Amino acid sequence: MGANTTSGVSFTTDEETRLILDSLDEFIEREVEPIVDDLGDVYTNPRKGRHENGRWTDDLLEAREEIRRKSAEAGFYAMNLPEDAGGDGISPVTWYRAKKHLASHGGGLERYVLAGPEGPKPLLLQAEGDQRDRYLEPTVRGEKSTAFGQTEPGYGSDSPNMETTAERDGDEWVIDGRKQWITNAPYADYVQLFARTTPQEEAGRYGGITCFIVERDEYELGSYNNAVGAEGTQAEIILNDVRIPDDRVLGEVDDAFYAAMDFLSLGRLELGAEAVGYSEYLLEKAGEYVNEREAFGKTIGNFQQVSAKLAEGRAKTYAADAAGLKLAWKVAQDERTIMDSSVFKWFATNVLWEVADAAVQVNGANGLAEESPYMDLVHQARILRIVEGTDEIQLNTIAKSMGIMD
Numbered sequence: 001m002g003a004n005t006t007s008g009v010s011f012t013t014d015e016e017t018r019l020i021l022d023s024l025d026e027f028i029e030r031e032v033e034p035i036v037d038d039l040g041d042v043y044t045n046p047r048k049g050r051h052e053n054g055r056w057t058d059d060l061l062e063a064r065e066e067i068r069r070k071s072a073e074a075g076f077y078a079m080n081l082p083e084d085a086g087g088d089g090i091s092p093v094t095w096y097r098a099k100k101h102l103a104s105h106g107g108g109l110e111r112y113v114l115a116g117p118e119g120p121k122p123l124l125l126q127a128e129g130d131q132r133d134r135y136l137e138p139t140v141r142g143e144k145s146t147a148f149g150q151t152e153p154g155y156g157s158d159s160p161n162m163e164t165t166a167e168r169d170g171d172e173w174v175i176d177g178r179k180q181w182i183t184n185a186p187y188a189d190y191v192q193l194f195a196r197t198t199p200q201e202e203a204g205r206y207g208g209i210t211c212f213i214v215e216r217d218e219y220e221l222g223s224y225n226n227a228v229g230a231e232g233t234q235a236e237i238i239l240n241d242v243r244i245p246d247d248r249v250l251g252e253v254d255d256a257f258y259a260a261m262d263f264l265s266l267g268r269l270e271l272g273a274e275a276v277g278y279s280e281y282l283l284e285k286a287g288e289y290v291n292e293r294e295a296f297g298k299t300i301g302n303f304q305q306v307s308a309k310l311a312e313g314r315a316k317t318y319a320a321d322a323a324g325l326k327l328a329w330k331v332a333q334d335e336r337t338i339m340d341s342s343v344f345k346w347f348a349t350n351v352l353w354e355v356a357d358a359a360v361q362v363n364g365a366n367g368l369a370e371e372s373p374y375m376d377l378v379h380q381a382r383i384l385r386i387v388e389g390t391d392e393i394q395l396n397t398i399a400k401s402m403g404i405m406d
C-alpha cells in the first residue's frame, strides 16, 4: 500500500467542524455568558438555585429554557438530527467534537446549548403523523422538553424486568407503575415512558416493552431524587391507572427496548464526549494553577508529584479522546459498536474521575472550595459512572464481547 492510502478515518478537525466549534464559542460568549453572569452561582450552588425539595427556582428554569431556545434558533441545539426532523444532519464525529468542545467550557448552564437528556433523542425520530407536530418538532426547536422514563425502584441495571405495565383497553392503554431517577421529570412537557405490554415469558427478556408518550399533567410527580451535583434534576414518576390513547405509542408495540438499544452507542458517545471535555477543562485550569501557586520557593508544577498527576491525566484524556473519535467514526459507518461504546463510556468516565480527583488535590484546600469548579466536576464524574449503564455493566459487556462471560 502506498503512503497516500487512506483508511477513511481522520483525526484532523475538518474545516466545517472547526467553523461549528468557533461559532459555538461565539454563541456562548454572546448569548449564554450574560445569562450565566446574571444568575451568579445559583446554578452551581444548590442552596441558592433550588427550593427545599430540590426543585429549580423559576429564574434558573427560565435561563435554561432561554439557552435552549436561542441555541435551536441559531441552529445548534439538535444539529445532529436529520434535516427532515429539523436538525442539520451533522455526522456523529462532528457531534462528538461539538459535545466535547462544549463540555471543555466547564459544564455549567452551557451544557444546555446542545440537546442532552431533556432534548430530542433518536428514539423520538420514531414519531409519526401528529406525534411529529406535537412532540418531535417543538422539542427540536427547544420549545418543549422531554424525559426518558425507564428506571424503577426495583430495577435499574436490570430494567427489562420492569414492573410498570400498560394494558390495552379499547383504543386506550392503562398504565400502572412507578419510575425513579428520571432526569427532567419535574419540568418535562412529556415523558417517553417504558412499560411492559407483553409478559416476559411470551415476549422474551428484551421483548414486550412499549414506549408511550405521557404528558406532564398525566403523571404524578413523586419525590425528587436529589443526587449530589444534580439537585432538582431527577424525580419519581407515579402512574395510577393512567389512560393514554393508542396514538401515543412511540414506535412499535412491544419493540421499545430493541429500539432503545439501537441508540445505546450514541448515548454513550455523548456521555463520554462530555467526560473528555470536562477532563480537558480541568487539566487546563489545574495547569494554570500549578504554574502560579508557589510553595517552598517554586511554582508547585515543579514538584514531580504534582506534575505527574496532571501529565498522567493528560495521557489518559488523550487516549479517551482517541477512543471517542474511533467510536464516533464507527457509528457514522453504521458499524456494530456495542463493545466500543462500553469501552469508551467506561474509560472516559473513569479518566474524568481520576482527573477531577487530581485537580482537587493539586489545588489544595482551594480545590475543595464551594465556589471553585472542581468538586462540582468530581460529582459529575461520579454521576457519569452510574448513568447509561454503570461501570460494572460496561465491563460485563466488554467481557461478553471477549467470550469470557455468558
Ligand SMILES: Cc1cc2nc3c(=O)[nH]c(=O)nc-3n(C[C@H](O)[C@H](O)[C@H](O)COP(=O)(O)OP(=O)(O)OC[C@H]3O[C@@H](n4cnc5c(N)ncnc54)[C@H](O)[C@@H]3O)c2cc1C
Binding pocket: 117, 147, 148, 149, 150, 151, 154, 155, 156, 157, 158, 180, 181, 182, 183, 184, 227, 230, 234, 383, 386, 387, 388, 389, 390, 391, 392, 393, 396
Ligand atoms: C443523575 C442520574 C440521572 C438519571 N437519569 C435517568 C433517566 O433519565 N432515565 C432513567 O430511566 N434512569 C435514569 N437514571 C437511573 C440510572 O440509569 C440507574 O441508576 C442505573 O441504571 C443503575 O441502576 P440502579 O441505580 O438501580 O442500580 P442497580 O442496578 O441496583 O446496581 C447497583 C450496583 O450493582 C451493580 N450491578 C447490578 N447488576 C450487575 C451485574 N449484572 N453485574 C455486575 N454488577 C451489577 C451496579 O453496577 C451497581 O454498582 C439516572 C440516575 C442518576 C443518578
